[in-house]
Amino acid sequence: MKKNIAIFASGSGTNAENIIRYFKENDLVRVSLVLSNKSDAPVLIRAQGLQVPVAVFSKDAWQTGKDILTLLRHHQIDFIVLAGFLLRVPEVLLHAYPNKIINIHPALLPNYGGKGMYGDRVHEAVVAAGEKQSGITIHYINEHYDEGSIIFQAQCEVLPQDSPTEVAQKVHALEYKYYPHVIEEVLLR
Incomplete structure (x- = not known):
């Protein structure tokens, strides 16, 4: 069964694009969603160009995390990758994805x-x-x-x-x- 990745990014998205391209033809892993806290982030255009759904969230939505968690569950996300994402991950996501969120x-x-x-x-x-x-350094995320x-x-x-x-x-x-x-x-x- 395929594992679904969500990428969180705030900027240009070159790392996100590289990851999407890497998994494009993979039978076991796929990038299923790209999320950003910035509606004008170039990463959104890169992801859409590679046919990956995108979502933008507000500061309030990030702080509570509930709507984002609902979106992640809707897309059946198994794993979260931070790629040029600058916000601290809220507790609700840390608890929902223990040892399943990594950063570079x-x-x-x-x-x-x-x-x-x-x-x-x-x-x-x-x-x-x-x-x-x-x-x-590639590492797991904590608080x-x-x-x-x-x-x-x-x-x-x-x-x-x-x-x-x-x-x-x-x-x-x-x-x-x-x-x-x-x-x-x-x-x-």
Whole structure:
């Protein structure tokens, strides 16, 4: 029986698109829904272009979580993937999907994680600190930002002359390479 994934995203959606394409012809897993808290998020256009249903929710709907949970159940969602999604997951979803919500963070947690540490802010902090490595962390979600159990990490070298943009490019390459594979491994265990 196919496993149904919902992707939550707030931004451009390149990771979401990569995941959708990866599972497009898969017999066991499919992306069945993309949700966003922003009605103008480019991820919605990307998903619709790939024939994946989309939904936008309000801040109030997110905080209570009940309507979102109803929508997830309607689409028979088995697993939730966060891909560039910046809001803390409400308790009602954490309880409804225990160990079935994962996130990707653009650094090697526990470093450079927590509230406010996302996207370019992470890469700027990595370069400012003179780090020699960065990477990605794929982890389960809990009630705290970036503190859930780590599933997978991959590293890339940070050269002394690298700008935050160059670090971001290296990290994005890791995201595109590994995130779909790790999702599949976790789902098919």
